[in-house]
Amino acid sequence: MNPPSLFTAARNVFMRDLTIALRRSTDVLTPLMFFLIVVTLFPLGVGPEANLLRTMAPGVIWVAALLATMLSLGRLFSNDYADGTLEQLALAPHPLPLLVLAKVCAHWVLTGLPLVAMSPLLALQLNLEPRQMATLVTTLLLGTPVLSLLGSIGAALTLGLRGGGVLVSLLVLPLYTPILIFGAGAVSARAFGLDAEAHLSLLAAFLILGAVFAPWAAAAALRISLD
Amino acid sequence: MNPPSLFTAARNVFMRDLTIALRRSTDVLTPLMFFLIVVTLFPLGVGPEANLLRTMAPGVIWVAALLATMLSLGRLFSNDYADGTLEQLALAPHPLPLLVLAKVCAHWVLTGLPLVAMSPLLALQLNLEPRQMATLVTTLLLGTPVLSLLGSIGAALTLGLRGGGVLVSLLVLPLYTPILIFGAGAVSARAFGLDAEAHLSLLAAFLILGAVFAPWAAAAALRISLD
Amino acid sequence: MLETLDLECTRADRPLVSNLSFTLSAGELLHVVGSNGSGKTTLLRTLCSLSRRSAGDIRWHGISIDALGDEYRRHLAYVGHSDALQGELSGEENLRVAAGLVGTVDSIAIRNTLERVGLRNIADLPAKILSQGQKRRLALARLPLLAKPLWILDEPFSALDTRSVRTLENLLAEHLQTGGMIVITSHQEHRWQAATVHRIDLDS
């Protein structure tokens, strides 16, 4: 049996995660539904006034995206941890950060991407201006992968801990704040016809930094959790 | 060994849950911190304008309370399920609904009550009017137990299902909407100096109904999950 | 006295056990054997009323267990594949909880039981850091403590070291001598110290 190239192994991990998730289609649907429901809760809590809703909308949508991603982090490693698969992954003859990156990519495809696809609909519901729509989609497209990347660190650190689900939010949400600020900020800026380019390039910078460093941190955290 | 009275058994279950949670004080702290952090995220997303924040505040605080309770639902049964304790509970010679009620009470003491205690601080941060403060605390005091009660049904139904954490939110959040509407509605009404009594009596009615019916539904759901 | 009449257990509409009738009286042991996947666990969970049977009846002293409900469960102790331990609680606390659920808590009895299964000196460690076999011993310690007449045990010997296997065998023998009943599965052969041993082979 020839050792597969690193790339093949990573692709196998990626495909495996997709297969498992699609086997349970609710797994893909639920973060999306959560996103939708949280955004819907706000008009219920705040009242139906259109102007107020429009001002709040970028923030609300982004916070909902943060929470939906965060909630779905449990899936990233914990099933694999509980049944011992993660040990096998750590024993694979490949750099763990790259396998982690493959898992994070799968996670993003399963949660981040659907959120991005869904967001125009919500923007419509909350009366966003048409010119804000494109910015919203772009910021989410740049920002949600960072959420998955940063989240993987928190998920790895809290593996096997009781109350892990809530603990991970405590670790991860503070790290998410810059993305929230620039993401929602960009969309709000467009409401006044301002340029959002600076915000967007910052988000892109976060994405690159995250893709380079987060897998290493997450892999280190995994090895610690398995010890 | 004499069989204990029903009341003793329920008290034992209640005390056990408290002991386990206090053994891990983070378990008690994290939903609280989550509540705080979510409320903090909104100004970051929406911007710092004080008037806007004040209008949003009741809705934001209530939505955060909903989410914090919902997140902590995982703790209600799933640890007991994973390690087989729940089977033993189902095999105990006592009506399961009452043992469930004991567990729900423990859950509320550990999550709902701290939220209520924390809420005045958040009200201050979001510039709520002083007269709204008392209403906020009252609505939370009446509403959070209902959240725990309704949540127990969702938690029982999703036991052992993959992606349970997100699935439970899907089942439970729609059930939570009436409480959100009347809870946040009461606080908003006070902003205009209106009376909130009708809202409060509705919340009290929900509480009584929930306490009577939810444990039965949750117990039935538990037996189904264990089959 | 536990008896089944034409019991049938199915999994996803596929019958695993069918037309099973047996009677188990005080002091008797029923050893359920069968290859992996033959339905031993399914049968035991059905006897506990955790899973539902698809046909037939299960009776406790002549009355159907459905009619008895909690009254049946009062007489029953079950140890399954999983240990039912709270990782956060110490060994002693775990036993205390188990006892509190079905009877009064007796600290001395708990300490004696821990001594018996050889966990006395680590009784204060949280259960989650115990080794596989130590956890298993803690789960089994519920049996002598709770003093129920009917024990239903699903591979209780797994993960135990040789000394603990002997301890458990003695526990079983004592229980039978005092008029208890045992339904047990095990892949190993044991010399049961019982007056009457029934054996059901699910493979045949």
Place this chain on the structure above:
Amino acid sequence: MLETLDLECTRADRPLVSNLSFTLSAGELLHVVGSNGSGKTTLLRTLCSLSRRSAGDIRWHGISIDALGDEYRRHLAYVGHSDALQGELSGEENLRVAAGLVGTVDSIAIRNTLERVGLRNIADLPAKILSQGQKRRLALARLPLLAKPLWILDEPFSALDTRSVRTLENLLAEHLQTGGMIVITSHQEHRWQAATVHRIDLDS
């Protein structure tokens, strides 16, 4: 060749195994015995590089495994207390995933292996509905499939029925004949079919 030098393993700063030195060459088997909680699992995980040792060294063909890193892991197969199965995936898919991670996937080899461990006819069921012993067999099926020289097995015989125990014993014998190495724990006694059997008792 696997060797340890004055190895020490600690749990929560308490030493469990200390000053352990052994050498394991091709075709040899190391049976680690000890009572529950004596540190067998801890030792095995340390040998896999999953847990960190607190002192001493572990060498693979003379080079410290820290220096080797992934190169060491390329030669190693580990089956621990848990089965490392994805409940959602079928038996065949589970093996396919395991193979894909460390080598090329060969469908025929997978089918033969499933045949070998007696799971061929339920290879399409999702792993979560399998019985305890069937899961265990699926986990063990990775061993012949992956063809690694060093096998580290933590109580592989648990939950297996008698026929599967024999199958596994044959697998082990074959592996040793073809120059493999095995580190194993088991509470039962086995007649190992190995040229050289080392035995480490952690209780003494």
Place this chain on the structure above:
Amino acid sequence: MLSYAAPKNFYPFAGKLIPWIGFAAVVTLAFGLYLGLFVAPADYQQGQSYRIMFIHVPSAWMSMFVYVVMAAAGAASLVWKTKLAEVLASACAPIGASFTLITLVTGSLWGKPMWGTWWAWDARLTSELILLFLYIGVMALQASIDDPRRAARAAAVLALVGVVNIPVIHFSVEWWNTLHQPASVSKLGMPSIHPSMLAPLLLMAVGFKLYFVAMVLVRMRYQILERERHTQWVAQVVESEK
């Protein structure tokens, strides 16, 4: 010098240092407070309330400084796997969290007379609040893991990731136009503050640092005892201190 890194040697060494550093901290803090509360003149704009500054500003500096120390110690513990660095990192978290809390409380108290509100969602205030959350996250993570070595390493990873927040706090006043005071003391070159106010401020800053060192040593000693409780030398120490 290296031999002091062994817990066994560090323990008595730290024990000897603590009284001296503690004493120096008390003296500096007392003198600084005296100068700040009684000698420095009232501010022509803010009257007396500005004196909160002598607590607020040094503790704000400390809240960030301690985090950096914690992250650096964490990094050292991951790289060199030394026990002492692990212990140092975990001793930092609660102290840093307290300084952050003090900053937030004193800032709020100061904000009421100055800005007419206890709290505003200004960038610096918010990022300081997030710093508190980061500290609490590190502490919560540490408390959730039983094995102290694992706990220390996990907390180190988290602390390192969170260190990006520090520049955000510091530069937030320049990046966003906000309510909060821009740097007036820590500015390079000439500080734009009167010397009679600067002196007590600097004294307080030094005092807080000394206090921090003393506290951290005390906590480290406790943890070392706890973690080495199975060893011979701890048994001897416990014996001799009975």
